[in-house]
Structures are given as C-alpha cells and as structure tokens.
Amino acid sequence: MPGDTAPIDFSGLIREGDLVVCGQATAEPVTLTEALMAQSEHLPAFRMMVGPIFSETFSAACAPHVSFQSYGVIGNARRLAKAGRLDMIPSNYSAFCADFASRCHQADVVLVQLAESGGRLSASLSNDYVIDAARGARLVIAEINPDAPFTFGAEWPGDVPIHIRVAARRPPVELPSPPLDDVSQRIAAHAAGLIADGSTLQFGVGRVPDAILSSLSHARNLGIHSGLINDAVVDLIERGAVTNAEKGIDAGITVTNQVIGTKRLYRFVHENKAVAVRPTSYTHGQGVLARINRLVAINSALQVGLDGSVNSETLNGVAIGAIGGQLDFVRGANASPGGRAIIALPATASDGTGRIVAHVETVTTPRADVDAIVTEWGIAALRGCGLAERARRMIAIAAPEHRDVLAEQLRGRPR
Template identity: 80%
Template sequence: MPVATSAIDFAGLIRAGDLVVCGQATAEPRTLTEALAEQSFGLPPFRLMVGPVFSDTFNRADTSNISFLSYGVIGHARKLARAGRLDVVPSNYSAFCADFASGRHRADVVLVQLAVSADGRLSASLSRDYVIDAARRARLVIAEINPDAPFTCGAEWPDDVPIHLRIAARHPPLELPSDAPDEVSRRIAANTAALIADGSTLQFGVGKIPDAILSSLTHARHLGIHSGLINDAVVELIERGVVTNACKGIDPGITVTNQLIGTQRLYRFADRNKAVAMHPASYTHDHGVLSRINRLVAINSALQVGVDGSVNAETLNGVAIGAIGGQLDFVRGANASPGGRAIIALPAVAPDGSSRIVASVETVTTPRADVDAIVTEWGVAELRGCSLSERARRMIAIAAPQHRDRLTHQSKPMT
C-alpha cells in the first residue's frame, strides 16, 4: 500500500469509547499524535493508551475529550497525572505487554511509527513493545512511515498484521539526549560502578543516574547488555570495546533491548545492525531468560526506599509520578542470575530537601524480600540476608547526614 500524505482526518475513524494505542517514548508517531490531539475536541470521547511521554504533544491542544491511560507516569505524562487526567494500570511491564498478547487488553485503533527498508519491508524501529500485539486485534491500524527512523533487527513488522492506512511522517524521530551528570549522580555512579565486575551484563533505565553509571564504566571489560532500553551511552561503550557481549551466556555478541531511547547517534548505530537485537518483553523481561544470563546486574531507581529495604518507584504524597515498569522483573531476574546483582540507585535527598530514605514507604514497588543493594551518593547498603535492625542501620548510614538522627529516632523499634 503506498504512502498517501502527511495529513489525516480522524473524523469517522475514532468511535465513542475507543481505546487508541500509540507508540511510546521515542517511538511516538508524532505526525499522527499531533493531528489526533489537535482534532480531539471534535471527536467522540475516547481513551488513549500511552507509555513514557517525551514530547509536549498532549499539552499543546485542548485534549479534554481524551481519557489517558498508562502503565506508569514518566516524562511529560506527569503533567497529565498531576492534572488528574491519567489513569494508571499498576502492572509489571512484562505483564502489561502480555495482556495485549493474550487479548486481555484490546485496542480499537493503533497508531505506530515504522521504518521502511529499500525493498519495502517494515520495522517497528525504535520500540518492540506491545504495539504489534495491540495491532494484531485492532479494528484500525494507522502507520506513520518515517524515512529517518532506523530499520532495526528483530522489530520487523509481521506480514499477518494488516496496516489499513499509511501516512508520511512530518518529523524525524523524537530524540532524548543524555543529561550532563551533576556531582550527586557522579558520586552515585562511582559507588555503583564498584559493584559491577568485568563480564557483567547490564540492565538499566532512563535518566541522569543510569547515564552517569554507564559513563563511569569505561575501565570495565567484556560487559554485556540485556536491557529494556539502550541509549547513546551504550554506543560509546561498544565503540570503546567495553561492551562486547562475550560473557553473557546467551546471545553472544548481541546487544539485546526492547526500546531505543536516545539520539540520532544511537539510531544510526542500530540501523540494520544485526549486533543490536530488538526483542519483545516476553524475551527481554522473561524470568527464565534473565536467570540464564551470567552476572546480570539490574540497575534501577526509586522515589523512596524504606529503612527495611522496601522500594517505592510509583507515588509520592498519594500522586502517581513513577512506574513499576520492568523494575521487579529485572530485580528478580538478577537475583536468579549466576553472580547477578540487583541494585537500586537513587539520590539520598529529593529536590525539596526531604529524605528519600524514609522510615516506611507509601507504596511498595519492590518488596524488601527481593532487595539486594541500595546505593546513594553516601555509600552502599548491602541488604541481602540482613535482619530488619541491621537493614535499618545500613540504610541510615547511606541517608543524607542531616536526616540520620530523625531516621534513627523513627526506626527505634528496628534499631
């Protein structure tokens, strides 16, 4: 089917009560989502499923006719959540994707950004997430064909999933450059790097701290990557010879990921590169797969960690501003991996000056029984196998000094 135009009229395509699913993060098909946002007030009320939102698409128009739904609150989705307009499905990323594959979640309309090869083959490009499974059962699939999107291996669009309408992209793919590390993130990175042995395989998230950690590993050797996402820092490590994927135990020589979140440097590197494999969450986040990886080091973050080790990555003051995402998938996978480590790395202090190490968390994302090591700029708390009282002592030692006396008082029954 030929590409028609970059213009689209959603009148008659969107029905009342429809669930519309669009590509997430850097895979957002902005030609389509911008048109949908601009036209939404004239459409019947519908729901829109989003993941991480790194554009301002939904903040620039009157989108009051849209009810937003997501598996977490990341990026600009926080503005929707604070306005009470985003409903959250509290699900592990692996389970959320599986629900589309099984039909528990059913999309009516799917909007997707695709790359095209010289011979006309299509690729989901920047994300091998739930969109293909959502499209398999959808009434209508609209594809934005983007000549600047990389054709990625493993994300090829299945021949048996029809595309009903194609339009030409008006924008290059969204980019998310790395933030320059600050002093706190550099100290956290140094403490975390000390836990990462040569030959480890890494999983990590998005943000200043994981970027700083990756940038601090230029001394390491024979690292591997098996992660829900990769970014520009991975390209740097591969080009320096730090990441070889030689010791993983599975997928030798291959960087495995579910999403690309970075800039054109990453996209050009991944384009038609068989050494970068895009896989669905049924592989990247699968416990059986993760447990077979040698020395899997899962690096995730949190909004709060309790002195007992319980991790909260979802809410503050009752408001959803984070996500379960793949944290628990990878924590449990790393704990089952031979020589694996599950690391939660976070600043000891929030932007408002409050302590991120707390007497008790308001929401438990990762239970204390699954926690291995907590890292702040003040050190490392090794918690695996520790009693509650010993956990409290170790956690208070890596809290910011100005909060330690209060935490010790609040934690008296444990300490």
C-alpha cells in the first residue's frame, strides 16, 4: 500500500469497473499516473484510457486487472499493444474526442495536468478530450504543475469542478525532435515543392514531418493550424517563415490542439497570445478547415497501395499506429481553397520490406481522398488519376529494388 510519501492515496477513490481517463502525450499528469500504477495492485479492477504515451509510466507488467484502451498505438503505447493489453478504438481523432462530449465515452475518474497563473488554470499542453471527460466524471484530480506553460485557448472552464489538487513532483514530459537522416531529408526536398508561400501547415510527430518543417525556413507567410506543434515551429517563427498572416482565419495566431516538444517550446508558448491551444472541435472541425487558405496537411503512413489507399494502423495484423487526425486533415485540406493533402513516408521499412504495396491490409485514408504521396524517390500526384495511372505513378516512387515485383503483382503474376 502507498506510504506517507505517496502524492495521493487512490484507495477508496477508484471503484470497481471505473473508466479512468488521463491527459495524453506531454499533458500526462505523471505524478498522478505513476502513483496510480504503483498502487494498482491494491485497487479494484479498472479501465485506463490513454492516448500517445511518451513517459515510462505504463508498463505491461502492471496489475493484470487493469485494462487499457486507446484510439491509437503511439509511442510507448506499443509496449501495451505488443503485450496484448491495449484495446483499440478505431475512431477518427475528432470523433473520439466528440464521444466524450456526447457521453458515448463516460469517464468516472479524470487525471489532468494543469498550469496556474494569477489564480487562473489552463489545460496547458493539450486541449483534447479531457475537459469534456471531466465535465461528466464523478471525480476530477488535478496535478498543478509549476513548470507547465499557461496557454490561451485551453483555459479550464469554471463550471467543471476539480475535486482534488496535487502538487506535481516533476516537470512535464518532453519529446525532443528525432535526428534527421538522409531519407527524411530527401523526402522533405520533394514535399517542400508542394508547399507554396502563404500555405497553412498541419503535421504530425516524427522524423519526416520534422524534416519537412526544417526545409521550409526559406518560405514566407506560412501559417500553422495543426493537431500539434513542436520545437520546429519555434524555429520557423523565429526565422520569420511563419507569420500566420494569410490563413484567412486567426490572423497572426498559431493554432494547435497539443504542444509536444521540449522546455524550449514550453517557454515559447507560456502566456503567448500569438499561440492558441484550441479544442478538437475547432482544430479538426471540417467547417473550420474548409475556411483556411491553402491548408497543407502533412501526414505519414505505414503502407500505401498502388491504388492510393493509405494504411497508418496495422502491419501483419498487429496495431502499431493510429487513425488519429489523418482523415480529418486530409479531407479538410481537400476542402481548403488551394489546399494539398500530402502523405509522406520512406519507401522502405527498417527491415527492407517495401512500404509501397499492391494492396494495403487496413485502409485508414480511402483512395478517393488521397492527393499526393511522397517518398524519397519522388512525388505521386494521384488526385484525378485513374487506377492504371495511379499504379504507374506509385511504382515510380517505390524503392527501385521493389518496382519489378510491384509491376508483376499489378499484372497478376506475383513472383
């Protein structure tokens, strides 16, 4: 059982069958989640809803009567999935968040990390589903973290009670940018040609999106309206490439749903009125995205088929990715005046297998929504193309050693 040094004793707070929801990614309230996992063996069986995990908190070795659910297998959530401890909810990120507001998902206990400034509270690094989950929860426990930035747009609503407050024992989780490699830089060189001055960018986490952002320091009047921002955005703003002047909405404001990076980024967004951490209904809303000028959605994938179908979820029947906000932003970019939807990925996986395939095993983004696929070998512009031309263009951007096999598979004579 927890001793006197525990930040909180969960005995009597967690009930049998509870759904416990905690902040995701860098917004994870680690002081609370670590205490909960440490005490889980002595608590009734409960379910834990998690998003991307970038901490070391959740282990497959935790109490077997704790079950986990998520909308994706991102970061260290892969450990839970590999151990068969993670139940996947196949939802678009926008729908997953909306399901808390509609009570399709009903949280019992919510654990949240908050920033405090001048008596005001902010959800700080993420404005996702936690507030709506808390609105309907029996118990809301807040970790007040003095190192978490106070962000505008994510202010904690006055009508959502906080029942217990705990002082944070460590700074927020950080996720440094991965080092760039030759392949990601080659992909970025191709993708940058699709991004005109005055474009508004959406992007995800990872080496390829970071490489693309790093290649845009020469651009002018870029905007940001994204599911997340990272340290690379600070670079673009400080170099004058991002001004948010031509977005059509939110002039001068970088708009995001989550802040995922390092202390440098957290210092930058702290009480910065030029950054708005907005709810998912705004950052991912189709009506909002369609009003943005030249929205360029930059997403990745595990596989892309010769017909353009995109798989970002599974390989060999195992979930290792997520639907996330990919389809939200692909469709939003397609509806945006002058918008582009880019799926960027290495042509070859780390084990040497090709990521351009005859047929994907799971369809995350349907072929009807696909615009441009980019690998280190070039760009396959697919919008408006027939299936035969799509296949030709996709084979041209596959790794050279896989092209003949793909061509034979296309002809129905697999080698």
